[in-house]
Ligand SMILES: Cc1ncc(C[n+]2csc(CCOP(=O)(O)OP(=O)(O)O)c2C)c(N)n1
């Protein structure tokens with residue numbers, strides 16, 4: 324019988340990964356994601372898999388690279404400073420077209436920063452971080468149930484597109500407890516992975532690499548990657564639209580921040596201001612189109628981008644809106660969360676300003 | 680007509696790109712020969728690293744993966760954890776293994792990772808044109824120690840084999856030199872033993888090869904062999920540092 328279980332976000336991610344068939348986990352301790360590791364250490368062996376505490380995040384991501392090259396379903400998790408160290412591996416994984424799942428439970432930066440929640444890794448997650456022209460699919464869940472379902476889905480996407488899929492959470496999502504309803508069976512899509520390294524008995528030998536010394540070959544490889552990314556933009560872009568049809572002000576927020584904004588919508592409407600929200604679920608590919616369309620609407624007067632950083636996603640919002648409507652910004656950093664009142668007050672001010 | 684010598688099936692037909700007199704090619708050949716002689720080529724997965732041999736995935740006729748600079752032992756760990764029954768080896772230079780990849784090699788050894796590492800010590804960074812390596816000798820002139828390696832400024836060479844031999848997880852470590860027929864045969868025996876150690880699941884094994892880089896040493900192939908024997912061997916003595924009495 325299925326029933327709701329109260330679980331911590333980080334543990335749900337680990338449980339989801341195991342349910343999704345992940346059997347190779349490599350990690351290095353860092354707050355606020357360490358419970359993922361602890362859960363893996365406890366359960367991975369029982370699940371018939373391998374848990375390795377790596378000597379560094381650099382080693383962990385390279386173990387993922389090796390395990391993935393060998394055909395395994397594999398994952399690593401970390402938080403911001405550790406994710407910075409993994410960027411080398413991300414670029415190689417992109418170049419070699421290997422499936423991998425990486426979880427970033429973002430904490431406040433820059434530098435060692437603080438251990439409280441933030442969204443300051445948006446640029447790093449969505450615009451590269453490592454070297455070269457590549458993309459990672461970036462998924463931003465906003466609840467524990469979504470952490471579960473999207474982690475499972477991340478493994479399927481990684482295999483399907485042979486690329487890195489990042490779950491971008493934050494300290495709040497990782498640490499909080501919410502009820503989660505697990506499925507009896509996970510929708511695992513098995514892939515054959517003919518390219519994987521298994522020992523070449525009975526076939527030609529396989530090689531996995533990301534180096535192309537010949538410029539034309541490398542350009543062809545890049546064109547291939549870009550074509551894959553364009554297809555993903557068409558097929559995999561996901562967002563949630565909330566009360567946008569009649570909205571005069573549309574909030575754009577993701578993850579934990581969107582939870583705070585969600586409550587503000589009702590409060591603003593109670594005071595007669597029609598507010599809606601677009602919540603990007605995939606941060607790459609970004610839901611550009613829906614924002615561009617909304618920007619054309621006569622009822623819509625302004626966008627309000629709210630983030631737990633000094634203004635990163637706002638660049639994508641502005642690109643989508645392309646000057647058609649004003650884009651306001653509210654952000655908190657350092658691990659602080661905006662209060663509902665803070666956002667509501669701002670909305671009231673914007674409402675006044677755009678109706679003058 | 681009887682065939683008296685055949686190129687090993689462990690290597691592809693792709694011609695090596697190494698400089699004349701470079702001993703990387705000999706090391707490739709003996710590894711490939713052992714893979715065939717032990718009949719493990721078809722279950723072997725190799726890890727290429729970053730250095731002159733970055734593309735030896737084109738030379739070894741087995742499944743191969745190319746790793747980032749210094750990370751081969753971590754990549755090999757990932758591979759081996761997925762396929763514990765397969766033979767897994769890395770092939771790394773001294774810049775790769777002893778400088779940027781020092782953490783990865785030490786911890787792979789400490790974990791007793793059941794892989795085999797081939798460590799090619801030519802006392803310089805070959806591919807990037809002869810910079811000082813952690814293994815460069817005191818007084819050695821390189822492009823980044825143009826007045827000779829000075830211990831007061833650039834510290835001392837690292838004896839990797841001796842250092843790793845202190846780790847319990849390391850089960851077999853031998854240093855050999857690619858200098859003449861006798862030593863090449865000894866090197867081949869070391870490669871064979873390292874693979875047997877892995878096959879028996881005993882843990883981490885490594886063979887360090889003293890190897891030449893005529894191009895960056897600015898010497899002829901013959902002078903290079905002499906230089907290796909006269910200068911490298913006193914700092915890096917040949918021998919078994921771990922697992923001498925292992926019966927495999
Ligand atoms: C992260 C990173 N840093 C630097 C380089 C440049 N690089 C390429 S090969 C090499 C030196 C390799 O030297 P060694 O490991 O001694 O191997 P050899 O070329 O002598 O065989 C360096 C520094 C790189 N590819 N990646």
Ligand code: SF4
Nearest residue numbers: 697698701731805892
């Ligand atoms: S540069 Fe040195 S190590 Fe590299 S192939 Fe030439 S001789 Fe060999």
